[in-house]
Amino acid sequence: MSGTGPVSDAGIDAMRTVMDRPEQTMLALDFDGTLAPIIDDPEHAHADPTAVAALSRLGSMLGSIVVITGRPARTAVRLGGFRAAQGLESMTVLGQYGVERWDAAGDRFDLPPTPEGITHLQEELPGLLAGLGLDGVRIEDKGRAIGVHTRELEDPATAFDQLAEPLAELADRYDLKLEPGKNVWEIRAPGIDKGDALRAIVAETGVSCIIFAGDDLGDLPAFRAVEQFRTEGMPGLLVCSASHEEDALTELADLVVDGPSGVAEWLDRLADSLAAR
Numbered sequence: 001m002s003g004t005g006p007v008s009d010a011g012i013d014a015m016r017t018v019m020d021r022p023e024q025t026m027l028a029l030d031f032d033g034t035l036a037p038i039i040d041d042p043e044h045a046h047a048d049p050t051a052v053a054a055l056s057r058l059g060s061m062l063g064s065i066v067v068i069t070g071r072p073a074r075t076a077v078r079l080g081g082f083r084a085a086q087g088l089e090s091m092t093v094l095g096q097y098g099v100e101r102w103d104a105a106g107d108r109f110d111l112p113p114t115p116e117g118i119t120h121l122q123e124e125l126p127g128l129l130a131g132l133g134l135d136g137v138r139i140e141d142k143g144r145a146i147g148v149h150t151r152e153l154e155d156p157a158t159a160f161d162q163l164a165e166p167l168a169e170l171a172d173r174y175d176l177k178l179e180p181g182k183n184v185w186e187i188r189a190p191g192i193d194k195g196d197a198l199r200a201i202v203a204e205t206g207v208s209c210i211i212f213a214g215d216d217l218g219d220l221p222a223f224r225a226v227e228q229f230r231t232e233g234m235p236g237l238l239v240c241s242a243s244h245e246e247d248a249l250t251e252l253a254d255l256v257v258d259g260p261s262g263v264a265e266w267l268d269r270l271a272d273s274l275a276a277r
């Protein structure tokens, strides 16, 4: 592939396999910070149009395209504009870290019920935030999970730290899990992560090569899953959508690109290279 390519041996090997056997390759991507730029209001964080156009082209060339996100499946489908995108008629979105699912084929959603603890937490959270003097915190109701956002505050980092202990106690009380993200605390039911979600969909589709692109701590389990696939002999390429906010994935990646616009350009080049084969 022309342009900036992977730098590691494992990445170069995987890229060779992608070019040789695209129909056997799964392209799996995170949503926020990878396909969509990070902005203040999560409700309006749409996917980069260049990325979606590239995915549309790749849809007919690759074996499988999957988005694995912390967002509800419905939200990711809406913000991604995936339903209307030509070429993505067989893509899958795994929402809420793999608990929810949307298959473009048949426009089918699989959305399990909300865990009970989340309902209690939704009732208690506004009082807890008011007690801490953090009324400006945005609560993102994701149905099965809650995002507690500090990005729009004057001092997001201090508020983020201030929230760690009280949110951990609250999550603990209802047997829920608290996880950090980019200026967001995520509270959700334990039991599944993006690594589990990726392993399951790889087994289901039977692909023999995988590309995964992500940007944040929630993507680490998927990175680990790809590393595991590689030890089992399946080529895998790890792409990091880099930002100044999080560097946990940079060292692990075979290819580091400059945020969602870098991901979009890389996807576009991948589509060009596959088309030129």
Ligand SMILES: O=P(O)(O)OC[C@H]1O[C@H](O[C@H]2O[C@H](CO)[C@@H](O)[C@H](O)[C@H]2O)[C@H](O)[C@@H](O)[C@@H]1O
Pocket (backbone or CB within 6 Å): 030, 031, 032, 033, 037, 038, 039, 040, 041, 042, 045, 068, 069, 070, 071, 140, 142, 147, 149, 151, 181, 182, 183, 184, 186, 216, 218
């Ligand atoms: O798994 P992802 O697709 O990466 O989702 C992770 C979280 O992303 C969203 O929050 C992040 O993006 C927001 C919009 O740009 C931004 O305002 C926020 O500060 C970021 O942390 C989303 O709102 C969360 O629900 C996701 O869990």
